[in-house]
Amino acid sequence: MLNPHGPLEGPESFTPATKIWSISDLTSGLRQLVEQQFEDIWVEGEISNFKQHSSGHCYFSLKDADSQIRCVMWRSVAEQVFFKPRDGMLVRAFGSVSVYEARGELQLVVRALRPAGEGALQKAFEALKKRLASEGLFDQAHKVDLPRFPETIGVVTSGDGAALRDILSILARRFPLVQVLVSPVHVQGAGASDEIAAAVRTFNELPKDSFPRPDCLIVTRGGGSIEDLWPFNEEVVARAIYDSVIPVVSAVGHETDFTIADFVADVRAATPSMAAEVVVPNRFDVAAAVDGMARSMRDNLEGEIIRLKHHVRALTASYAFRRPVEEIGIRQRNVADLYHRLSRIMSHSLQNRHLKLIGLEQMLRTLDPDRPLELGFARVERGKVPITRAAELHTDDLVVLRFKDGARESRIL
Amino acid sequence: MNLSNDNPVKPELKFEQAFKRLEEIVAQLESNELPLEDALDVYEEGIGLARYCMDRLNAAELRVRELTLD
Numbered sequence: 001m002l003n004p005h006g007p008l009e010g011p012e013s014f015t016p017a018t019k020i021w022s023i024s025d026l027t028s029g030l031r032q033l034v035e036q037q038f039e040d041i042w043v044e045g046e047i048s049n050f051k052q053h054s055s056g057h058c059y060f061s062l063k064d065a066d067s068q069i070r071c072v073m074w075r076s077v078a079e080q081v082f083f084k085p086r087d088g089m090l091v092r093a094f095g096s097v098s099v100y101e102a103r104g105e106l107q108l109v110v111r112a113l114r115p116a117g118e119g120a121l122q123k124a125f126e127a128l129k130k131r132l133a134s135e136g137l138f139d140q141a142h143k144v145d146l147p148r149f150p151e152t153i154g155v156v157t158s159g160d161g162a163a164l165r166d167i168l169s170i171l172a173r174r175f176p177l178v179q180v181l182v183s184p185v186h187v188q189g190a191g192a193s194d195e196i197a198a199a200v201r202t203f204n205e206l207p208k209d210s211f212p213r214p215d216c217l218i219v220t221r222g223g224g225s226i227e228d229l230w231p232f233n234e235e236v237v238a239r240a241i242y243d244s245v246i247p248v249v250s251a252v253g254h255e256t257d258f259t260i261a262d263f264v265a266d267v268r269a270a271t272p273s274m275a276a277e278v279v280v281p282n283r284f285d286v287a288a289a290v291d292g293m294a295r296s297m298r299d300n301l302e303g304e305i306i307r308l309k310h311h312v313r314a315l316t317a318s319y320a321f322r323r324p325v326e327e328i329g330i331r332q333r334n335v336a337d338l339y340h341r342l343s344r345i346m347s348h349s350l351q352n353r354h355l356k357l358i359g360l361e362q363m364l365r366t367l368d369p370d371r372p373l374e375l376g377f378a379r380v381e382r383g384k385v386p387i388t389r390a391a392e393l394h395t396d397d398l399v400v401l402r403f404k405d406g407a408r409e410s411r412i413l
Numbered sequence: 414m415n416l417s418n419d420n421p422v423k424p425e426l427k428f429e430q431a432f433k434r435l436e437e438i439v440a441q442l443e444s445n446e447l448p449l450e451d452a453l454d455v456y457e458e459g460i461g462l463a464r465y466c467m468d469r470l471n472a473a474e475l476r477v478r479e480l481t482l483d
């Protein structure tokens with residue numbers, strides 16, 4: 001509307017009729033106008049600056065080459081969105097435009113969000129699959145074998161779905177000696193992927209006490225559309241499965257649906273029921289094997305005992321076994337023989353010795369230092385030292401004369 | 414099936430360990446390399462393990478518990 005007063009006239013020319021808007025009135029008016037014109041519309045654009053607050057509400061912008069508009073998506077709506085919106089994603093949003101009066105800002109209140117166009121989901125799937133494959137998340141070398149006999153099985157799935165019922169039923173029939181720990185989660189909607197990933201990580205963090213750490217995990221849900229299965233295509237789930245130290249069996253959807261989770265998992269089962277079949281053996285097969293082993297042990301032991309018995313019998317019957325008895329007889333005779341010979345030698349040798357001893361005795365007697373005393377000689381000692389030559393003595397020496405019957409002192413002249 | 418919070422069962426021996434040891438014993442006895450006394454000891458151990466495995470396999474009920482995330 002042109003100003004009737006011309007360009008040079010303006011704010012100064014107030015008349016009582018001029019409406020002076022308050023900001024609140026302006027924004028409120030704008031809001032009404034906009035809401036009338038742009039209610040329940042579909043908008044296509046690229047997501048940017050996507051943020052989800054702890055409240056669950058999402059704030060982002062949708063843009064095209066030339067323009068952008070701010071958007072808000074309340075938590076109740078966000079929960080219904082099956083994929084995680086990411087910056088750069090082309091989407092279609094359904095909602096109404098309004099004005100956030102407090103800030104005078106246009107905003108699109110989004111009530112539904114989809115990926116844009118045909119095959120947009122498929123494209124997103126392919127892009128993520130390619131990226132994760134290049135990072136090695138699908139590598140065969142990283143996959144581990146399932147334990148032969150798990151003690152505890154962790155299951156991540158919907159708490160009240162058919163998948164869980166099928167798995168429990170099959171485990172009960174097939175191998176009831178296991179313990180099953182169930183972590184119930186949402187299996188569709190945007191929050192689902194976070195819950196599934198958190199459940200896998202929580203199982204990995206369990207210590208081995210009251211809730212013992214499972215020996216393997218089953219991550220599963222029943223069939224559905226690509227949107228329903230989408231949480232199992234989210235990166236956060238793929239990373240949690242890849243990081244899991246516990247082997248993971250993925251069973252999402254039906255035979256031909258492959259999700260990213262299926263590629264990352266250690267084993268992929270076509271259905272939840274097949275997952276239950278793959279994680280445990282049939283207890284009747286195992287019982288038969290145990291029985292077979294018990295029998296084998298008994299047979300082997302019996303066989304061994306019989307073998308040894310034969311061996312012993314053969315030995316006692318053999319010449320070699322009898323021979324020792326004869327041998328003892330022979331040896332006894334030898335010993336008796338030797339004894340006689342020894343005795344003879346001993347007595348001869350004793351006689352010789354005796355003569356020799358007598359001879360030595362006589363010699364010893366002649367060498368006895370006291371023998372001369374017997375013959376009447378005396379030994380001369382000076383200060384306990386024996387004197388054998390007169391030349392050793394001096395006048396006035398005090399000596400001791402030892403006779404056979406005693407000793408007397410004497411002085412040398 | 415029951416969904417319960419009973420006292421956790423703590424088997425002294427994991428089934429896997431029992432079964433594996435049983436397999437080892439069978440192999441030992443088959444090899445005939447053990448002296449008789451050792452064979453008897455090992456046989457006794459093996460029979461005990463076989464009994465343990467059968468008892469566990471005859472378990473009547475699947476134990477199911479719920480793990481809630483905080």
